[in-house]
Amino acid sequence: MSATSLTSVSFNTSSWDLKRREGGKPYVRCGSPASSEKTVRVGVLGASGYTGSEVLRLLANHPRFGVALLTADRKAGQPIASVFPHLATEKLPDLIAIKDANFSDVDAVFCCLPHGTTQEIIKGLPKHLKIVDLSADFRLRDISEYEEWYGQPHRAPELQKEAIYGLTEVLREEIRNARLVANPGCxxxxxxxxxxxxxxxxxxxxxxxxxxxxxxxxxxxxxxxxxxxxxxxxxxxxxxxxxxxxxxxxxxxxxxxxxxxxxxxxxxxxxxxxxxxxxxxxxxxxxxxxxxxxxxxxxxxxxxxxxxxxxxxxxxxxxxxxxxxxxxxxxxxxxxxxxxxxxxxxxxxxLVKGASGQALQNLNLMMGFPENLGLHYQSLFP
Amino acid sequence: MSATSLTSVSFNTSSWDLKRREGGKPYVRCGSPASSEKTVRVGVLGASGYTGSEVLRLLANHPRFGVALLTADRKAGQPIASVFPHLATEKLPDLIAIKDANFSDVDAVFCCLPHGTTQEIIKGLPKHLKIVDLSADFRLRDISEYEEWYGQPHRAPELQKEAIYGLTEVLREEIRNARLVANPGCxxxxxxxxxxxxxxxxxxxxxxxxxxxxxxxxxxxxxxxxxxxxxxxxxxxxxxxxxxxxxxxxxxxxxxxxxxxxxxxxxxxxxxxxxxxxxxxxxxxxxxxxxxxxxxxxxxxxxxxxxxxxxxxxxxxxxxxxxxxxxxxxxxxxxxxxxxxxxxxxxxxxLVKGASGQALQNLNLMMGFPENLGLHYQSLFP
Amino acid sequence: MSATSLTSVSFNTSSWDLKRREGGKPYVRCGSPASSEKTVRVGVLGASGYTGSEVLRLLANHPRFGVALLTADRKAGQPIASVFPHLATEKLPDLIAIKDANFSDVDAVFCCLPHGTTQEIIKGLPKHLKIVDLSADFRLRDISEYEEWYGQPHRAPELQKEAIYGLTEVLREEIRNARLVANPGCxxxxxxxxxxxxxxxxxxxxxxxxxxxxxxxxxxxxxxxxxxxxxxxxxxxxxxxxxxxxxxxxxxxxxxxxxxxxxxxxxxxxxxxxxxxxxxxxxxxxxxxxxxxxxxxxxxxxxxxxxxxxxxxxxxxxxxxxxxxxxxxxxxxxxxxxxxxxxxxxxxxxLVKGASGQALQNLNLMMGFPENLGLHYQSLFP
Amino acid sequence: MSATSLTSVSFNTSSWDLKRREGGKPYVRCGSPASSEKTVRVGVLGASGYTGSEVLRLLANHPRFGVALLTADRKAGQPIASVFPHLATEKLPDLIAIKDANFSDVDAVFCCLPHGTTQEIIKGLPKHLKIVDLSADFRLRDISEYEEWYGQPHRAPELQKEAIYGLTEVLREEIRNARLVANPGCxxxxxxxxxxxxxxxxxxxxxxxxxxxxxxxxxxxxxxxxxxxxxxxxxxxxxxxxxxxxxxxxxxxxxxxxxxxxxxxxxxxxxxxxxxxxxxxxxxxxxxxxxxxxxxxxxxxxxxxxxxxxxxxxxxxxxxxxxxxxxxxxxxxxxxxxxxxxxxxxxxxxLVKGASGQALQNLNLMMGFPENLGLHYQSLFP
Missing domain, CATH: 3.30.360.10 (Dihydrodipicolinate Reductase; domain 2)
Known part of the structure; x- marks a missing residue:
């Protein structure tokens, strides 16, 4: 099933999610919708940084997005919990190197990589992927300005033309139809x-x-x-x-x-x-x-x-x-x-509206969901 | 509809929740289930303290518990947002004095009041209410011990006998059938x-x-x-x-x-x-x-x-x-x-497993829901 | 000996300061000059607040100012260490009520009281005292402006005329000859x-x-x-x-x-x-x-x-x-x-240049000392 | 003049210290004794770490110890203020590499280097130096225990025999006569x-x-x-x-x-x-x-x-x-x-009693001064 066809949404969470922890018996998991409903397969590229882990925190309660792929080149082969112990309670794929990623099982990616390298990597991604890029690499329309502020020529000028700047409240309609969104800085x-x-x-x-x-x-x-x-x-x-x-x-x-x-x-x-x-x-x-x-x-x-x-x-x-x-x-x-x-x-x-939250808001739009899906959190106060 | 009859759960959130902010147009609200599904009407007594606000934070994502009543004697008449600005984005009832509360519209309460006064208040509550008490007032089975450590005689010894100590992992079955749960200290x-x-x-x-x-x-x-x-x-x-x-x-x-x-x-x-x-x-x-x-x-x-x-x-x-x-x-x-x-x-x-989270875990059990309902949060790290 | 006659300074700290802790043997105290050299007797009015305690911290290393009087009406009768445990290692007089203070043994005071009450109290102080007032009460030359911002008429307009605004770097010469200095806000x-x-x-x-x-x-x-x-x-x-x-x-x-x-x-x-x-x-x-x-x-x-x-x-x-x-x-x-x-x-x-430190800098000038006396501290970093 | 002959101390600070900031006029500096009194020339080896900078903070008010030498191999050639901006107001020598240090102008050193390398460096220091070593390298009398816990053989076992463990209150007399003191861990x-x-x-x-x-x-x-x-x-x-x-x-x-x-x-x-x-x-x-x-x-x-x-x-x-x-x-x-x-x-x-303060306390003793010289600080509270 193509993720982009999910625009008409029907929920069915009457069946509880059965989950096993290693060696344990099955137990009911609820509060978040059943994983069978998580029909959009999402990858996080650069999952060992804070914006990556924040995407994972938010996705834990998202009813439609499931995590299918996590990359972190220097931590490849490790479970995410070895990098972020607070994610130990979540069932997530292990970290792999980006070169080993199989994107045919992935519908969309959050790109949480450093600026500079991001351009090359996104250039190499298959075209069926919806991409929200949290780096600065596609935010400046004028690539000479990019070169001036980032000290290197832009390596993917053609993609820059395609990229939509992801300030949701201002550019909502453009984002809805985008394939590549340059998520704004905080x-x-x-x-x-x-x-x-x-x-x-x-x-x-x-x-x-x-x-x-x-x-x-x-x-x-x-x-x-x-x-x-x-x-x-x-x-x-x-x-x-x-x-x-x-x-x-x-x-x-x-x-x-x-x-x-x-x-x-x-x-x-x-x-x-x-x-x-x-x-x-x-x-x-x-x-x-x-x-x-x-x-x-x-x-x-x-x-x-x-x-x-x-x-x-x-x-x-x-x-x-x-x-x-x-x-x-x-x-x-x-x-x-x-x-x-x-x-x-x-x-x-x-980290949320200034990065991963707005990224999720944008991907919701790009996939045809209401933009607030899975983003209903109250402030952790005090 | 009796809340306790809700043991067989069927979700239907295909219709988005329509919500109006004052003066605004309707917009879709999702991510949390439709408010029409929030069939258990919950009150929070003492909503102006941290355990009260923490209950509200957690309930914001609970699929079945709706907030029907908030009390705070010294802040009666105020919106909760004047006491806790971070709750301004949530649709919640205004604070009222406990003496003005109508409990006939309420199925269960979280009692977030100080110890000492709690006993009298719980004694006066209608018997149809399920109660999770977050104070220390019903935690000690031996009321002479209560008197020794809290410096006053226990004022509701008969209720003490009924109270179940709410350490979920240890006393789950007793909690399931309890009417009054004494939620443990942190x-x-x-x-x-x-x-x-x-x-x-x-x-x-x-x-x-x-x-x-x-x-x-x-x-x-x-x-x-x-x-x-x-x-x-x-x-x-x-x-x-x-x-x-x-x-x-x-x-x-x-x-x-x-x-x-x-x-x-x-x-x-x-x-x-x-x-x-x-x-x-x-x-x-x-x-x-x-x-x-x-x-x-x-x-x-x-x-x-x-x-x-x-x-x-x-x-x-x-x-x-x-x-x-x-x-x-x-x-x-x-x-x-x-x-x-x-x-x-x-x-x-x-504030969570040590107070409001365990309280919600307990009320889930008392109402016949899976205990983890609405409690699926990952750590806010960093 | 009059404190104001101390303008020509000669140090003699070759004799170590002998100090006894209660019940203990005498031991040598040095690093700070001998207490016999602390010839200026200073009082701190309102010693139970942060600006008061900060004055005491700074005075601990001042070679000429000795603490002769500490007032704190609500804490009268208590040792300062019961209010500020970190001052337990310092030999200081107990707190007394301001009405019980004997100012004949005092040469100068730091007034660390709340605005409003300060005016009345300073009005009642003997005229031989040099005063540095850390409240806002004498900072505004225009008493109508005082009334506008502080919501009450000024109660010591005649003193206001005498007061010198204590921004040392700007008004050094005026401060040198002042009796009452209004220490600036932070x-x-x-x-x-x-x-x-x-x-x-x-x-x-x-x-x-x-x-x-x-x-x-x-x-x-x-x-x-x-x-x-x-x-x-x-x-x-x-x-x-x-x-x-x-x-x-x-x-x-x-x-x-x-x-x-x-x-x-x-x-x-x-x-x-x-x-x-x-x-x-x-x-x-x-x-x-x-x-x-x-x-x-x-x-x-x-x-x-x-x-x-x-x-x-x-x-x-x-x-x-x-x-x-x-x-x-x-x-x-x-x-x-x-x-x-x-x-x-x-x-x-x-608390230092924004309050107690500048106050000490000013009193140094008012007493004829170099303004940096006792103020040589490096930042507590990290 | 040999520093170790300074046991009979006579202070004379009646003359103010004249100091020039670059390009500025002379001004009086007091509060700390005149630099002419700072007759013990102290070096700090490893001045770019926290224990090094803390030694410098404390020495700023020491009446007898002057800073003659600062080393930091990786920062050699820089002013200390480029490493610790809070020391910009202090007159201190620039950082040099330890190999370029001339110890003939130095009476004593605080060694603030990492464990392991410290042994070799102290072994190479001239014998006239009093040394307080803040690393762990000479704390364990049993060098096999050192090897067990630090994963490498001890490289200066003969010096280990000479080293005195610097827990002042317990080993004061031994410290007084020591040349090399192993300052305790925090x-x-x-x-x-x-x-x-x-x-x-x-x-x-x-x-x-x-x-x-x-x-x-x-x-x-x-x-x-x-x-x-x-x-x-x-x-x-x-x-x-x-x-x-x-x-x-x-x-x-x-x-x-x-x-x-x-x-x-x-x-x-x-x-x-x-x-x-x-x-x-x-x-x-x-x-x-x-x-x-x-x-x-x-x-x-x-x-x-x-x-x-x-x-x-x-x-x-x-x-x-x-x-x-x-x-x-x-x-x-x-x-x-x-x-x-x-x-x-x-x-x-x-950083003080657990490191640099106790080190100074020890060097005071080793140089024949009262141990509290220059250590009279009240807690920075709040």
Missing amino acids: YPTSIQIPLVPLIKAKLIEIKNIIIDAKSGVSGAGRSAKENLLYTEVAEGINSYGVTRHRHVPETEQGLSDAASSKVTISFTPHLMPMIRGMQSTIYVEMSPGVTTEDLYQQLKRSYENEEFAILLGNGVVPRTHSVRGTNYCLINVFPDRIPGRAIIISVIDN | YPTSIQIPLVPLIKAKLIEIKNIIIDAKSGVSGAGRSAKENLLYTEVAEGINSYGVTRHRHVPETEQGLSDAASSKVTISFTPHLMPMIRGMQSTIYVEMSPGVTTEDLYQQLKRSYENEEFAILLGNGVVPRTHSVRGTNYCLINVFPDRIPGRAIIISVIDN | YPTSIQIPLVPLIKAKLIEIKNIIIDAKSGVSGAGRSAKENLLYTEVAEGINSYGVTRHRHVPETEQGLSDAASSKVTISFTPHLMPMIRGMQSTIYVEMSPGVTTEDLYQQLKRSYENEEFAILLGNGVVPRTHSVRGTNYCLINVFPDRIPGRAIIISVIDN | YPTSIQIPLVPLIKAKLIEIKNIIIDAKSGVSGAGRSAKENLLYTEVAEGINSYGVTRHRHVPETEQGLSDAASSKVTISFTPHLMPMIRGMQSTIYVEMSPGVTTEDLYQQLKRSYENEEFAILLGNGVVPRTHSVRGTNYCLINVFPDRIPGRAIIISVIDN
Whole structure:
């Protein structure tokens, strides 16, 4: 059965899922739908990093996506539990090298590989696969910009033309029909969701957009670097990549599209002593005569039917605590002390709406499912 | 429709749940079953504390339990989102005072109130309600012991006789038929799960059981106390209630039952700079001739068919990171350097298996559902 | 001997300090100068809060200031170690009620009381006392502004006229001759140190100064509030008091003085999961023709002989980790992506340069000592 | 002038220290004694790790020790501030390779190198140097035990014979006359300080000593390892090296010496989400007829004149928060619930009393100074 034919969905979970742990007796498994219903066979390429494991955490409760393939070249041959002990309770395939993967049994893949190598690998994948790429490799339409910011020429320019930028709330229809989705970066997601509608409606000036962003540490991935050690991160804060962060061109591309003219932003990311979570505090100048109430009403109109982009009630401050482990982006608008200016706050979980959650949201669309399927999580608070 | 008649379950979620946010258009909601299937109407008494909100987080994905009632006397009249902003995305009833609650529309309650007052309130509840009490009020069979440790006479001794102690893995059958379940404390859960089978099998000596336990801060609840401030907890550790913690009699009661003779434990809890998570490191003397392999095999036999009590592979150290947000209890056994001794390590999330998760596991049983219904969560790691 | 006569300093610490612990034999104490040299008798009013205890931590190594008096009304009669166990190793007077204090044996006081009550208390203090007030009560010259932001009329307007604002690097000479110093708030300190010289030199525009500030939790003091619990703060971030924080008028007062015209700032503070530390990320527009190098050179000129205001080398990002427990303010300037704009970063320890350290720096000056006396601490890193 | 002739100390700090920052004017520096008094020239070998930087932090306030030499082979040629930005405010020599060091200008060294290589390096050092070695290389008298636990033969067995084990409170007189001191490990320090006097006095049984130890992350050093990342450590706890930690033989050596017979301990270390701090919770059986009051009185007698080993008042629980950044070891004794047993709690800062602080305490003694010179720090709390 072709996964793409699954657009008309009928559930039947009256039969409990029977599961065996090694050497054990069968027992009923429920709460998640029966595995017989998991008709879309999903692969995770690069399953030994945080975005890979986060995809697996989310898929554990997905009624239709089953995990058929996990790759991790340096950990090939190992069970996933040896890399991520918290996944020991889940029944998952062992890790294999990508060169040994048989994609004929796979309908779709999440590509959780580092930028640079990703291009080559996706170029080599069979064409029947739906692909959500979580790397930065297909996010910039202009491949000369890619070369400028990533220090190497783009190796798959033809694929770049095909790739759809996966900011779901903004490009939903295009994503539905895409084969290759370039999943947005965490910072660009948190910034574009509130700004795109305001820029499109010409409610804010596109010059002097100042973004002070704060990120949890998991955004830097699982690589062992001195500056990411507990001892170096806990109990302190620091800015990094001041004005030179690689998420700048991606963000400017999206905002420029919305403005139909070139937008240059001020963007300063800060590394925070928290595992997950991201806040963008955005300082903008409103267009002449516009009030913060106008901004609020515009965002309300834009997002009132959205599941995951949520405008909070008047005056309520979005908190990263409210989105931990969830796919929500909470936003709000505040008047500034300086007349004519506004402050916009946006929070996400960098690993979910900022990475794996939005990726799943996109794959849901690409496979013809409701986009919120399997994404109904409340924040792990406290 | 009586909730207890729901033992034969048939799912039908082919029709998507239509949901409206205020002022918005309808949109499809899925991932969780349709609300029309949520036929058990559940109340949460004391919904403004952490165990209450944790019940709500877990119920959000439960296919059969719908939230019908939330009480919080001091917050009566407020929406739950004003107390717990992270629940703003969920459709939940407003908080009311318990005296205003109409229990005729409710099938079961989670009682998340402080000890002491709980007894009176449960005494006044209608008899058709299934009750899982998360306080300490009905955990001690011997009411004189209650008086000794809690400093006041027990006010509902007749109910105490009816109450079943809710350590699911040990007392499953009794719980199935219970009307009032006394949900275990977090420390006692983490200790009894590994020790009860070993004591029953007479593999360890019941004297000199030494338990060094470490808990996250959420175990102390949400009350504003100086010693729980971020500034007082972060970046340090301290023992508290050395030998005098109230979870001692509960633990000794369970271990004594298993041993059929009085067990006195050494128990030292430590407050740790983490929100959730609990580890009990247990130092025991083995019975003559017994090896750690014998202990391991016994635990394997006892728990190989359990969903939530998991014996890890040989030599794998249980980590609280692996159970964050989940209902699992991970355990393992290690040989000690001192011959004849063993070290047992057990970890849980104090708010889930140590409180609200086990409560839900118990209510599942009491309502005739598979105990794991709605409890399929992977650890939020990292 | 009058403390104020101590302007000519001669040290003699060749004789070791003999100290007895109760019941013990005498032993030599050194590393800190002999207590016979501690000729200035200092009182700490409100010693049970964090700024009070921080004064005591710093004084432990001060060669000239001895602690003669500690007050804490609600803890009167207790040893300080019962309130702050970490001070148990220090020989300090017990806490008394302020009404029982005998100020005839005291030369100077640090006033660490809450705003509002402070005014009355300082009004009642004998006139021979040098006073550094760490509350907000005497920081605003315009008492109508005090009333507006603090919600009550100022109760000591005559004292207000006498009070000198204690931003040491800016008002050193005035502080030297002051009797009452209003010690600056933490945010205003971190903002004014970099901005005042730039504004005075007319290198930056005074409109649209945008300050995104991040603070550790200790800035909120030791009061038991729900929002300061470990469980509510750890692993998250949130803005608070958006545009309405009480440090706004104090900061605007200082910047307006520098500009000789009214400055209105955009100021958004964020609560961070760390105990100490503060960063202000400041976004400014440069005056026409000015470059970031001009800003850098101006700050270099202004601060090259300062002990505690340190301009870092070109491109080095100030980190709160570098100032933990110290009196340093580290600053630097960066070019923004948007032409004509600059980003200024400033970090302090909110309890030291942002409170008790600057207070000690000021009292040193007021007593005729070098301002760095007893303040030579390196950051507790890691 | 030979450093070892400095036993008769006379201070003269009436002249302020003049210091220049590059390009700046001279300014007075005080609070620390004049650099002209810093007559002992100290080298730090391996200054790019945490124990090295901690030595530098402590020396900043030492009246007699000046830093003459810093080595770090892989960072040779760099200023220390490029490795540890928080030391930028201190005037320190640049890092050089150890092979380029000129030891003729050095009186004493702290050796902060990894175990294994340390032996060779110390073997090659000139004999006039006093050496405090912070590695594990000279802690075990029995070199076959070294080989067993460190997996390689000892390469300097003749030096091993000369080395004195630097547990100051226990071996003070031997340390005074030593040339080479093997500074104790952090765990062994926290365990031996309370246990040695009790074992010597035969108040506790030497069998079944159970030690549950908890350590901050800095004990693992600054090496970039996945398991030490913020994301892997924060918000969780885990045991490691169960029964196989390398601090076991060192601890057993010290306890066996005290007992004059072989002691085998149960030792389980736990990695905690905090930067610094260590607690050993020790479970012991008392000798027949002995009470916890006897233990308390013995510790009181043993340590009442000690500066850094502090027995707290009856019932007061030692907290790591009270020793952050300090050289104190706080201890106390508690009755266990199980008759005949006691619980002993001991806390230190693993980087200070557990490493660099005790090293400085030892070098003070070796150079004829009071051992507390330059070590008078109060805990950085909060």
